[in-house]
Amino acid sequence: MLTLIQIELYKIFRKWRTYIGFIAIGVLVPLIHLAFLLTGESTIDFMTRNIQQSFIFVGNLLNGYFVSYLILNSITVHIPFLIALVAGDLLAGEATAGTYRMIITRPVTRTQIIISKFIAGIIYTNLLIIWLALISLVVGVLIFGTGELLVSSSHAIIIFERTDILWRFFIAYGFAVLGMSVVCSLAFLFSSLVENAIGPIVSTMAIIIIFIVISAINIDFFQSIKPYLFTEYILSWRLIFDDPVDLTELLKAVAILLAHIVFFFSLTLFLFKRKDILS
Amino acid sequence: MSSEKIIEINSLTKDFKKLRAVNNLNLSVYKGDVFGFLGPNGAGKSTTIRMLLSLVRQTSGTINLFGKPLDSDRKNILSRIGAIVEKPDFYGYLTAYKNLEILGKLSGKEITQKQIMQILELVGLDNRFDSKVKTFSHGMKQRLGLAQSLLHDPELIILDEPTTGLDPQGMKEIRDLILHLSKEKEKTIFLSSHILHEVELVANRMIIINKGTTKVEGNVKDLLDAKKLKVTFEIDDEQKVKDLILNSGWKDKFEMNTKTVFVFSLEGEEVPQLNKYLVENNISVSAVIPKRSLEDYFLKITDEAK
Numbered sequence: 001m002l003t004l005i006q007i008e009l010y011k012i013f014r015k016w017r018t019y020i021g022f023i024a025i026g027v028l029v030p031l032i033h034l035a036f037l038l039t040g041e042s043t044i045d046f047m048t049r050n051i052q053q054s055f056i057f058v059g060n061l062l063n064g065y066f067v068s069y070l071i072l073n074s075i076t077v078h079i080p081f082l083i084a085l086v087a088g089d090l091l092a093g094e095a096t097a098g099t100y101r102m103i104i105t106r107p108v109t110r111t112q113i114i115i116s117k118f119i120a121g122i123i124y125t126n127l128l129i130i131w132l133a134l135i136s137l138v139v140g141v142l143i144f145g146t147g148e149l150l151v152s153s154s155h156a157i158i159i160f161e162r163t164d165i166l167w168r169f170f171i172a173y174g175f176a177v178l179g180m181s182v183v184c185s186l187a188f189l190f191s192s193l194v195e196n197a198i199g200p201i202v203s204t205m206a207i208i209i210i211f212i213v214i215s216a217i218n219i220d221f222f223q224s225i226k227p228y229l230f231t232e233y234i235l236s237w238r239l240i241f242d243d244p245v246d247l248t249e250l251l252k253a254v255a256i257l258l259a260h261i262v263f264f265f266s267l268t269l270f271l272f273k274r275k276d277i278l279s
Numbered sequence: 280m281s282s283e284k285i286i287e288i289n290s291l292t293k294d295f296k297k298l299r300a301v302n303n304l305n306l307s308v309y310k311g312d313v314f315g316f317l318g319p320n321g322a323g324k325s326t327t328i329r330m331l332l333s334l335v336r337q338t339s340g341t342i343n344l345f346g347k348p349l350d351s352d353r354k355n356i357l358s359r360i361g362a363i364v365e366k367p368d369f370y371g372y373l374t375a376y377k378n379l380e381i382l383g384k385l386s387g388k389e390i391t392q393k394q395i396m397q398i399l400e401l402v403g404l405d406n407r408f409d410s411k412v413k414t415f416s417h418g419m420k421q422r423l424g425l426a427q428s429l430l431h432d433p434e435l436i437i438l439d440e441p442t443t444g445l446d447p448q449g450m451k452e453i454r455d456l457i458l459h460l461s462k463e464k465e466k467t468i469f470l471s472s473h474i475l476h477e478v479e480l481v482a483n484r485m486i487i488i489n490k491g492t493t494k495v496e497g498n499v500k501d502l503l504d505a506k507k508l509k510v511t512f513e514i515d516d517e518q519k520v521k522d523l524i525l526n527s528g529w530k531d532k533f534e535m536n537t538k539t540v541f542v543f544s545l546e547g548e549e550v551p552q553l554n555k556y557l558v559e560n561n562i563s564v565s566a567v568i569p570k571r572s573l574e575d576y577f578l579k580i581t582d583e584a585k
Contacts, residue, residue, distance in 0.1 A: 003384050010381075014372055098368025102427065105332045106385035107358035276295075277334040 004108065004116035005123075012086060012120055015093075021082030021128050029071055029135040033143055036067050043070075044150070064141030065149040065165050069241065071136045072172060079176075080183040080208050081201075082128060087121045087187035088200030091272070095195035095279040110273050118188055118265055125184045126177050133173045151241045158243050172237040178257050179234035183208065185264035192268045195279050230260045283310040284346065285435055285467045286331065291340035293326050293491075300326040302491035304340070308469055308484075313461045315478030315485030315499065316471040317577070323491035324471045325365055328439050331469075332362055344435070358387050361433035363441055367424025371413030375404055375423055378412055379430055386431035395430070402426045403452070417444040425453065429460075436460060437469045442477060450477070457481045475577045479503055487577060503571055509534070510550055512541045512557070513566035523560055529553060545569075 012018050036043070040062040094100045103113060149160040160168070183204060190200035211231035214222045226232055236253035239246050286308035293301040301323040308314040318324045329335035331342060333353055342349040344356045369378045376395060383390030399405040402422040412420065421444060428436055438457070442450040458481055460466040472478050478485050479499060486496040495502060514520050517538050524533050524541070532549070534542045543553060550569055557564050570578075 007381050007384060011370065011373075014370075016372075097370065098366070099370060101332075101334060101364045102368070102382060103385060104334055105357060105360070105362050105364065106382065107354045107387045108385055109354060274336070276336060277329065 001112060001116060004112055005119050008090075008116050008120035009123060012090075012124055015086075015089070017089065018086055018124065020085060021079075022131055024082060025079075025128070025132050025135055029132070030139070032071055032074075033067065033140060036062065036070075037143070040067070040144075061147060061150050062144060063147030063149075064137065064139075064144045065146060065162070065169070067140045067144055068137040068169065069149060069151065071140070072132075072176065072237070079128065079132070079180055081205055083125055083180050083183045084187040084201045084204040086124050087184040088191045088204060089197040090117045090121050090188055091191040091268075092194050092197040092200055093191075096197060098279055100277045100279050104277055111269060114192075114265075114269050114272050118185070118268070121184045121188055122181055125180045129173055129177045129180060132176075133169070137169060149241070153238075153242065158241070160241070160243070168240045171240050175237035175240070175254070178254065178261075179237070182230050182234065182257050182260045182264070185261045185268070189264045189268045189271075192272045192275070230257065233257050284308070285310050285312070285344065286314075286469065287341075287343040287346075288327070288331075289341045289343075291327065291330065291342065292338045293323075293330060293335065294338045300491055301330070301337075304488065304491065304493060306486050306493070306496065308467060310467055311461070311465060312484050313457060313468045313470060313482045315482030316469060316488070317473070317475060317478050317485055318488040319473055322473075322489045324473075324488065325439055326491075327488075328362070328364055328437055328469075328471060331437060332360070332364065333357070334364065358431070359434045360437060361428035361431065361435070362437040362439070363421075363424040363428050364437075364439050366417070366443065367420050367427070369412040369420065369423060369427075372411060374409050374411055375399065375415070375426075376408040378423070379427055382427045383430050388431045390430060398426045398430055401429070401456070418446065418449050421445055421449070421453075425456065433466070435467045435469065437471075439471045440473070441470070442472075442474075454481050475503075475574055503574070508545050508547060508550065508569045508571055510543050510545050510553075511566070511568040511570070512543065512553070512564055513539055513568075514541055514557070515539060515563055515565065520557070520562055523557075523562065527556070529556065 044061050044066075094103065104110065146162050148162055149165045151158045151160065186207065187200050187204040190203045191197070194200060208231055211229040215226050215229060215232055233253040233256050236250065239250045239253070284307050286306070288304055288306045291301055291304040292299065304323070304327060306316075316324055316327070326335060330337050331344070331349070333349060345359060347356060349356055369375075370381070373381070376399070379395045379398065380390070383395065396405060396408065399408050402425050404419060404422055404426065407415070407419065412423065415423065421441065425438075425441060428438070441457075442453050445453065454477070457468055457470065461468055461481075468481075470478060470482060482499050484497065485499050485502065487494045517536065520541060521536065524530060529543070532543045532545055532553070534544050536542065545553065547569075550567065554564060554567055
């Protein structure tokens, strides 16, 4: 199995499309850093304008933690596309290239093929989030330094002490990996159904966009189905930046996301084992 | 020929929705055979091969390879088979060497760098080992396909139209390689083709299928007996010839005619005799076209398939 995973990773990282995600993050995040360097103070002013008359803010609020928090907020909605770009190609790419025939006629089971490709996809997802963390947090701290983290939620503004922040980021990035793994497994499922990688990428993004739109529209019917949409839980990492952390809600989100991964993977395996390879 | 069955297919059927691609097919391939699997395009050859390699699941029937059911011992069976299924496709963004290295690892055997280079040399691609496959011509991919099928030294080699797209020299090289593998290496070869002549040159046994069913099966020598011919005589006086033939000893050999074409079923030595008989009776023969019976039949079903 280890050999199969190594082969899959080798194939992934010999494709140009794999690096699009890393390049996109590598370009976009420094641009955000630059924007904060130029106009970051006004963002802090905007966030605190309602309470500036009651409180005096001292210290370095425009710091690496604050910038990373905002980047994580904005970017986790866009990263699914970068995940789908690779995960959607894992099986469909073999069909397009006609190489299904080469690998399935070797003495490896279809289950082994699916597991190794899925693990390789999850490893790619992990690496992309780690890259995001490195560029966002490490570079952010190097540029802006550390300080207290100002977090604005719907009901309050919370300020975390600098010693109480880093563990929250570790868990948040871990949660981001989990959320993006759901996207990876969904794109992987679509990838097993078609013979062109474009289909899984578009389908995955279409589902995510539809779910996000449904969640955002404040109609009773949509609100009633909202708890059943996995996109609702992808951003649950925000719970970690609350005080106190709602552990029950957090674990519920973890369980739901894990259940989605298991469901999408099992369905892929079930379908692929019965699939006639005609490509 | 050994009596050990390497491939045994019984009542094999495959339906794709309403289309029956393979219909109650039976065949046996013995150890050491070069088995020709013939049929026009769309006859069900590739579907059968895909079922042999577990790419496609059969609707009904059984497949035994090396005496074991494919379903129950798939992994072990596939480790003993090398195959080209239709046109060989590779990871175009990787080199020929890297493609073979990956496929070698998947074959479950330790394939050394030296072995990969030897196989590439065998198919004449050793000088392009570090070129990306996307730069290869169809013929080169076909050779690389053959290389990957031989990489893990399989006992059974399944070749689906291995000469498609090759130039005459390339086709000859593939034929020579098949004969070498059969005679020198004692491999069993299952060769699918839609060209009768190609099978005739290398195979000892063959089957012709059409519309998913067996039409003819047996030894190539027996089936393509050069003595049994369908001979077409192009003649200009239909009625005169008809009267002459129907009142002669050639009556039983006569099969059919159109206005200018008469077809006879003849033994080889009878062809000049009939020609002489017609000429002596003042019939002007403009052409004599002999075809072996099976060849004629095969051309007929190929034309129907078009």
